[in-house]
Amino acid sequence: MTSFEYACSTRIDFGVGAVNRLPENLTSAGFGRRIMLVTDPGLVTAGIAARVTDLLEANGFSVTLFDLVKPNPRDSDCLEGAAKFRSRWCDALVAVGGGSAMDTAKTIALLARHGGTPQQYADGELSYGEVAPVACVPTTAGTGSEVTRSAVITEEKTHRKMTLKHEWLRPQLAVLDPVLTRTVPKTITAATGVDALVHAIEGYTCKRTQPISQAFGAQAMSLIYRALPTAYENPDDIEARSDMLLGSLLAGLCFGSADVASVHCLAEALGGLYDTPHGLANAVFLLPVLKYNASENVALHAQVARHMGVASDSDSPDEAVSQMLLALSEWLQKLDIPPLSELPNVSRSDEARIIELAMANSSTQSNVREMSVESYRAI
Ligand code: NAD
Structure with missing residues (x-):
């Protein structure tokens, strides 16, 4: 029950x-x-x-x-x-x-x-x-x-x-x-908007999720996935800005009554070490963590794909997950999110410290799939 x-x-x-x-x-x-x-x-x-x-x-x-x-x-x-x-x-x-x-x-x-x-x-x-x-x-x-x-x-x-x-x-x-x-610069619109989507996905999928979080998360994913590219391209589009602000509010209500998970643990490590803007740090880790999590939790991530509107009920769970990973990769490209290797100051020599900080973050325990030093390194 x-x-x-x-x-x-x-x-x-x-x-x-x-x-x-x-x-x-x-x-x-x-x-x-x-x-x-x-x-x-x-x-x-x-x-x-x-x-x-x-x-x-x-x-x-x-x-x-x-x-x-x-x-x-x-x-x-x-x-x-x-x-x-x-x-x-x-x-x-x-x-x-x-x-x-x-x-x-x-x-x-x-x-x-x-x-x-x-x-x-x-x-x-x-x-x-x-x-x-x-x-x-x-x-x-x-x-x-x-x-x-x-x-x-x-x-x-x-x-x-x-x-x-x-x-x-x-x-x-x-x-x-x-x-x-409306005055938020383009790059910040993109990064903060991806942060909101990550809140909805992690709040919806994490071990501490619950029905009310999932209800908020589902609506947030649908709004943010659709509205962010428009708000990014047309900063004065007040409808897209409104959908984004509503989406980020609902995503806050979602993870605020559940938790975030490993994308955030890695992002906070980067933010602390290099002052990387929070949303951007989330954006670079979203896909690899999602791939890692979805491979063991296909049905749950198929629901995420459906809420984002990139898969339908007739798609099998495996199809829905592949469509979601592809769609998100294109979505991040549209938002001009750079890869981790292009973020200023981030150095491979800090890998152990980044992983140590992520492991020490209590939200690692909430990630839907077990996380270890090895899995963080692979990601
Ligand atoms: P931010 O508050 O750091 O703002 C980023 C930049 O955007 C700033 O330079 C600011 O001046 C500019 N800016 C903001 N609004 C603007 C506007 N309307 N017009 C022009 N410029 C504007 O960015 P953020 O992503 O909103 O916040 C990130 C921080 O929030 C991080 O420290 C992160 O860890 C934290 N965070 C907290 C929670 C929570 O629940 N408490 C959740 C997620 C993230």
Whole structure:
């Protein structure tokens, strides 16, 4: 008999123009008036940070700007953000940006209330408690962090990407406006979109999956597989942008109540070691890991092929899997995803370290097929 648990307490407001309702959403969710806005320099340049600041200030909120977030966000920046949050007497956070800004805001919310370092929470040395309220306004269609209970932070000293995970880290509010994703540069649109597809595939297939995750994952795969090439080719196509933002939200709800798996374990190793953009690191490992997993789990991956719309019920499971691998290879080419060998700085001499980091990642245990040092090396 099936048995599972599911919880997601984040209130979601989705749609074109949703960002304009941020002030009223904050008020009705009981947020205080002294907001720290967490964002990164790219969002400042795109004018999105100023737009949200103006909107908040026009509605009676005071805004302290923290715009130092880097891709693959660092522990040191979270500590600095927490000190600023306390010194300015802020009482809530609004993250405007991709996964990096959202994960930084979640971690600042924790450190500002309870002290300590990100490492101490990731390693279980400190226990969690209620954190400062967080609202997320995602500007990439990728991570789904706006609804997950995790934050991925890089330990600067060791290059380890740590996952802090607790129900307290789940944002209280997510405001998703596809219009905000129109300025995402092409390469980032592609990489973040592939990340979202990987969330759906890994959340759907991993050992910790469950029926609700699979329902979200199935819809996410269908949306993302269709919409991403269009959003990549036509950045102003608001329907494709909307489908991508919805797909990444559903993919976040999918893996957020299950887990990710080996594609992510390898990607996080690359992100920590070389600062490879997270989505790109996922994209280069998607096909080899999928081939490895599908060869032992044909029926499950045939379902994935059908949800992506690249196989029909009349195809045998083996046919469906081969069609999926071929279709995904062409799909990644359309998105101009380079091979691993072309990623900057990645060196074969680091192979053992990459595998060590991937093996140490707890999500390796969730991969649908057993993973070992040898299988990671083969991949
Ligand atoms: P990101 O947040 O690092 O952003 C990438 C770049 O895109 C930045 O330079 C940013 O300025 C730019 N950008 C973002 N939105 C823009 C816009 N609308 N216009 C112009 N430029 C824009 O990228 P990401 O892929 O969204 O996040 C990656 C991070 O999220 C990684 O650290 C990853 O580990 C983490 N992550 C977290 C979760 C989670 O559940 N917490 C899930 C997956 C990934």
